[in-house]
Amino acid sequence: MADGAVTVPDRLYDAYLFDQDGTIYLGDDLLPGAKVLVEELRARGKVVRFLSNNPTKDPQQYADKLARLGIPTPTEEIVNTTVTMTRWLLDNAPDAVVYPISEAPLKRSFEAAGIKMSEDPAEIDIVVASYDRGFRYEKLQIAFDAIWFHKRARLVATNPDRFCPFPGGRGEPDCAAITAAIEACTDTTCEANLGKPNPAMLHAALAGVDIELRNCVMVGDRLSTDIRMGLETGMAAALVLTGETTAEDLATIAPENTPDIVVDRIDRLLPPDVWQELGWSESERG
Numbered sequence: 607m608a609d610g611a612v613t614v615p616d617r618l619y620d621a622y623l624f625d626q627d628g629t630i631y632l633g634d635d636l637l638p639g640a641k642v643l644v645e646e647l648r649a650r651g652k653v654v655r656f657l658s659n660n661p662t663k664d665p666q667q668y669a670d671k672l673a674r675l676g677i678p679t680p681t682e683e684i685v686n687t688t689v690t691m692t693r694w695l696l697d698n699a700p701d702a703v704v705y706p707i708s709e710a711p712l713k714r715s716f717e718a719a720g721i722k723m724s725e726d727p728a729e730i731d732i733v734v735a736s737y738d739r740g741f742r743y744e745k746l747q748i749a750f751d752a753i754w755f756h757k758r759a760r761l762v763a764t765n766p767d768r769f770c771p772f773p774g775g776r777g778e779p780d781c782a783a784i785t786a787a788i789e790a791c792t793d794t795t796c797e798a799n800l801g802k803p804n805p806a807m808l809h810a811a812l813a814g815v816d817i818e819l820r821n822c823v824m825v826g827d828r829l830s831t832d833i834r835m836g837l838e839t840g841m842a843a844a845l846v847l848t849g850e851t852t853a854e855d856l857a858t859i860a861p862e863n864t865p866d867i868v869v870d871r872i873d874r875l876l877p878p879d880v881w882q883e884l885g886w887s888e889s890e891r892g
């Protein structure tokens with residue numbers, strides 16, 4: 607990696623918002639330094655939250671995963687797009703009949719919130735596109751009929767991600783592919799996208815917390831979602847080079863898209879003086 611890409615922070619922040627996949631863990635493996643970093647931040651009274659654009663799990667499933675990896679976390683400190691999409695519907699279209707193209711967690715969240723769901727195109731008001739590994743032609747037909755034939759449904763989406771990164775450089779098509787399929791056949795445009803960089807995620811994560819955004823840092827591995835949300839909301843934006851983005855990618859991006867902080871491992875989010883105070887050394891930490 608080009609050393610020139612790394613910009614370590616010179617301060618601690620009051621709140622740390624972490625993306626999960628590619629940032630805290632990759633697949634089922636914790637990334638180096640993640641556990642000690644979170645423990646140290648919590649010991650110092652910092653607000654720690656975990657975010658994800660992925661709607662195929664609910665916050666409890668993320669809590670179970672984090673606990674399994676040694677970072678036990680209350681579900682209230684985890685926000686993903688099942689939470690932001692549900693909240694958006696309750697705030698913007700509480701009486702709408704919704705057709706989620708999704709896996710079970712999003713439907714469970716809608717059900718728990720009392721949101722009415724239907725597969726009948728003649729009564730669907732909102733089609734919700736999401737990351738759905740059970741996507742098939744019949745679902746596209748229902749969305750098409752509700753939006754194009756009955757001319758009644760609007761289209762919204764849980765998240766803008768093109769693919770979900772997997773270990774070894776592989777990945778899986780994500781919500782953007784399903785949104786694009788519906789847009790292509792209906793000639794409509796998705797009206798709202800409830801994942802990062804939409805600040806809905808940030809507002810849900812920091813609800814009830816009184817901290818100025820300039821004292822918060824958004825930490826993630828993806829420029830178009832994590833870093834964009836940080837930069838657009840006035841938080842510090844910290845990129846970790848353990849997921850999607852490489853040091854080479856950074857060399858070609860516009861100055862206005864450049865993260866404030868770039869680290870090659872996540873525990874470097876603690877500034878050098880804190881490393882010194884903790885007695886951590888480069889050689890010990892590998």
Ligand SMILES: [Mg+2]
Binds near residue numbers: 628826
């Ligand atoms: Mg990520």
